[in-house]
Amino acid sequence: MxxxxxxxxxxxxxxxxxxxxxxxxxxxxxxxxxxxxxxxxxxxxxxxxxxxxxxxxxxxxxxxxxxxxxxxxxxxxxxxxxxxxxxxxxxxxxxxxxxxRFELSWRAAHYLLLAGGIGITPIYGMAQALVARGASVRVVYGARSRGLMAFAQELQSLLGDRLVLNDNSLGDHVDLAAEFAALPADAECYLCGPIGMLEAAKAAWTASGRPVSRLRYEVFGDSGLFAEKAFSVDVVNRGITVDVRSDQTLLDALIGAGVEMIHDCRRGECGLCAVQVLETQGQIDHRDVFFSPEEKSEGGKMCACVSRLTEGHARIDVGYRG
Ligand code: FES
Known part of the structure; x- marks a missing residue:
């Protein structure tokens, strides 16, 4: 690294x-x-x-x-x-x-790789590397239709029957519980896909009784539960209102307005860009993997690099850490 x-x-x-x-x-x-x-x-x-x-x-x-x-x-x-x-x-x-920041451990006896949509990009490289090393691997790759599946042909040639393609338009979806139940005890799972897929996988992984450290994941920051709309925030202690366009992150809008922001990953992973939400008229579309489901449902904080309001207005504090 x-x-x-x-x-x-x-x-x-x-x-x-x-x-x-x-x-x-x-x-x-x-x-x-x-x-x-x-x-x-x-x-x-x-x-x-x-x-x-x-x-x-x-x-x-x-x-x-x-x-x-x-x-x-x-x-x-x-x-x-x-x-x-x-x-x-x-x-x-x-x-x-x-x-x-999404590294293979190289320690598992078997690898299950799960991809949703464009989440195939890291999974494709991982599959190639694992096959090259002779590792035991299975890939389950889903998308809204077959025509939207990048690298499907290459993966088919690489993996044969160790690849499952799920065309959602035909009603094919990954059965997470069954996939996890079929894994040997020391298997690892790597997942890249939308946040909804990750939340479902985390729940199924926990239900299967497997160690949390053996499920590794990455989500794409634009994979929220709602379509992007413009919203605005009042930044307390700065006395300014910042408009956030639909194609802009809250973090970029704040920086563009001259607000000093700590940040690093810009992928909803490190939590450095988190702001405190004091009051909101819109719903928060949490797109990070930093906060727990409980913290997300409390709605008191959000990662400005990926999460956003569905619409409306909020009052936020960017300096709550003191
Ligand atoms: S910069 Fe890392 S979570 Fe936002």
């Missing part, structure tokens, strides 16, 4: 449509690209409505000297995915060398 963020210049080398709503974009990177683990991600400098922003994408297996990502175009995106889809071969971009 890399501990230092290292920015480089990259040039778009290749663009491939790999599912109806997913493009794989490969970047030739200036300078040597160290070997990186499956599950790693890179940050990219993007322009959103002429404002500079950073977006993180999981890297997928790529040719030597290149970093590749798979980007799903979000329907109403004016943000990162729209920018990425607007890139052409030969265009330049700043990006970081991959770093990993």
């Amino acid at each position: 890399r501990n230092r963020v290292e920015w480089r210049d990259g040039t778009v080398a290749e663009i491939r449509q790999i599912a109806e709503d997913v493009r794989q974009i490969a970047f030739a990177v200036d300078g040597p690209v160290p070997r990186f683990d499956p599950g790693s991600h890179s940050n990219f400098k993007v322009q959103i409505e002429s404002t500079a922003a950073n977006r993180a994408y999981t890297v997928v297996p790529a040719a030597p000297g290149q970093i590749a990502i798979a980007v799903k175009l979000h329907p109403q995106s004016r943000g990162g995915s729209r920018f990425m889809w607007g890139l052409g071969v030969g265009e330049k971009i700043r990006l970081t060398l991959p770093e990993n």
Whole structure:
């Protein structure tokens, strides 16, 4: 795992449509690209409505000297995915060398990998790495339809009958309880998908009596239970009201308004960006994995990098830690 963020210049080398709503974009990177683990991600400098922003994408297996990502175009995106889809071969971009916060342990006797939608990006690299090492692995991959499943063909060739594809439009869904019941005692499960899938998996994993440390996961920050809408917040002690656009995070809106914010992962994992919610007229769409279900239902705090109000207005305190 890399501990230092290292920015480089990259040039778009290749663009491939790999599912109806997913493009794989490969970047030739200036300078040597160290070997990186499956599950790693890179940050990219993007322009959103002429404002500079950073977006993180999981890297997928790529040719030597290149970093590749798979980007799903979000329907109403004016943000990162729209920018990425607007890139052409030969265009330049700043990006970081991959770093990993979703690492394989390499200690399990068997691995169950679960992917929902674009959550396949880290799972695809993990499956390749595990097969290369001769590990025992099974992949269960679901999406709203077969046409939306990036890397399905490659996984089929790699795994054969160790791959299950669930086309939700045909009524096929993962049976979490059955999958977990079939695992040997020392198995590990890695999951990447929307927050609803993660919550269901956590509940089923706990019910199966397995150690919490053997379920590892990552969610995508835009995978809330509600569609993104604009909302606003009063920031107490700063005396300002900040409008948050539908394509913007609360964290970016606060920073853009000059509010000093501590943050790190921008993925709802570290909790550093958490703000206290004093009063709200809208519902909080919690999209982080930092707070417990109990803390989320209390509604007193939210991670500004991924969570948002469904709409309306709230009063928040950004300095409650003192
Ligand atoms: S920056 Fe880590 S949870 Fe928001």
